[in-house]
Amino acid sequence: MSIEELSLDTLDGIGPVTKQKLENAGIYTVLDLAIRGPSEIAEAIGVDLKKAIEFNSSARLRLMELGLLEKEFIPASEIYKKRQNIERITTGSKNLDELLDGGIETQAVTEFYGEFGSGKTQLCHTLCVTVQLSRDKGGLEAGAIYIDTENTFRPERVFQIAEARGLEPLKTLDNIIVAKAYNSSHQELIVSEIGSVVDKMPIKLVVVDSAVAHYRAEFLGRGTLAERQQRLNRFMHLLLRTAEARNLAVVVTNQVQAAPDVFFGDPSKPTGGHVVAHTSTYRIYLKKAGKNRIARIIDSPYHPERETVFVLNEKGVDDPEETTSKKR
Ligand SMILES: Nc1ncnc2c1ncn2[C@@H]1O[C@H](COP(=O)(O)OP(=O)(O)OP(=O)(O)O)[C@@H](O)[C@H]1O
Numbered sequence: 595m596s597i598e599e600l601s602l603d604t605l606d607g608i609g610p611v612t613k614q615k616l617e618n619a620g621i622y623t624v625l626d627l628a629i630r631g632p633s634e635i636a637e638a639i640g641v642d643l644k645k646a647i648e649f650n651s652s653a654r655l656r657l658m659e660l661g662l663l664e665k666e667f668i669p670a671s672e673i674y675k676k677r678q679n680i681e682r683i684t685t686g687s688k689n690l691d692e693l694l695d696g697g698i699e700t701q702a703v704t705e706f707y708g709e710f711g712s713g714k715t716q717l718c719h720t721l722c723v724t725v726q727l728s729r730d731k732g733g734l735e736a737g738a739i740y741i742d743t744e745n746t747f748r749p750e751r752v753f754q755i756a757e758a759r760g761l762e763p764l765k766t767l768d769n770i771i772v773a774k775a776y777n778s779s780h781q782e783l784i785v786s787e788i789g790s791v792v793d794k795m796p797i798k799l800v801v802v803d804s805a806v807a808h809y810r811a812e813f814l815g816r817g818t819l820a821e822r823q824q825r826l827n828r829f830m831h832l833l834l835r836t837a838e839a840r841n842l843a844v845v846v847t848n849q850v851q852a853a854p855d856v857f858f859g860d861p862s863k864p865t866g867g868h869v870v871a872h873t874s875t876y877r878i879y880l881k882k883a884g885k886n887r888i889a890r891i892i893d894s895p896y897h898p899e900r901e902t903v904f905v906l907n908e909k910g911v912d913d914p915e916e917t918t919s920k921k922r
């Protein structure tokens with residue numbers, strides 16, 4: 595899919611004037627049009643509801659043609675067949691892989707949330723390398739897209755991890771496509787363009803580090819909270835649809851404040867990250883524990899809530915010494 599295919603004027607009945615009105619209302623692509631409600635569209639461009647529904651429907655139809663939107667009614671057998679194609683990427687740690695029943699899944703959005711320094715970015719770097727490993731080593735022999743919103747992508751770190759894992763570092767870097775997202779709209783645009791990259795090279799992993807930082811910064815204050823949640827929700831759904839349509843693994847990160855240990859119950863609620871929570875297929879909470887890191891799987895459709903330990907070292911994400919030696 596290319597961005598041209600998502601251009602508003604490719605739809606019947608949308609001329610330059612309507613296009614401009616839509617853009618003024620923040621609707622830039624067919625994707626935006628498909629996601630906005632008809633009454634919102636009607637209001638934005640001053641047409642009646644019937645016309646707005648027509649625009650909305652033809653936008654949805656276009657997305658279905660492009661494989662970005664599921665058909666409304668699907669036989670369960672088709673879903674079953676598609677799920678047979680789910681593949682897994684090793685995290686670099688056996689412990690963490692076990693927690694995830696074999697690694698990060700394609701056709702799903704996996705969210706890692708935790709406080710600063712808990713290892714979210716390190717894990718993202720590691721996955722960009724491990725996805726390239728041969729299948730017998732837990733990889734998928736494919737590349738990665740890294741959407742960097744906080745300017746924390748470091749090729750030098752990838753170089754180090756690749757070398758430590760026996761891959762050719764420069765080749766490994768060649769297979770990682772980096773996109774810096776300058777604001778939330780840019781971040782959405784980049785995701786809508788993933789298809790055009792995937793068409794050109796084998797990609798099995800998309801990382802968004804961090805998924806929420808821009809939304810959090812741009813939508814400060816209560817008045818805009820609902821809008822932020824709506825935009826974030828839309829972004830997450832777009833990611834999930836891309837993961838499903840392209841059989842990709844999507845990994846997003848979300849920074850949260852660690853709650854003091856005196857509080858029982860949920861150790862850490864993603865501040866304003868609840869929309870992310872509802873859309874992520876898997877949610878893993880990361881916590882610092884001295885030199886180690888603890889990962890806990892939360893809200894999974896079929897994993898019970900449980901936790902494990904991993905470390906960060908020159909290989910990126912790895913198992914603690916004790917467990918690796920025990921397993922030998
Ligand atoms: N080469 C390395 N070897 C060992 N540990 C490292 C190395 N590089 C980074 N780390 C560890 O990773 C930590 C940083 O983790 P990371 O950047 O992944 O955190 P984060 O969860 O992304 O935080 P933030 O929310 O601020 O983005 C460092 O504090 C350090 O402990």
Ligand SMILES: [Mg+2]
Nearest residue numbers: 714715716746
């Ligand atoms: Mg980080």
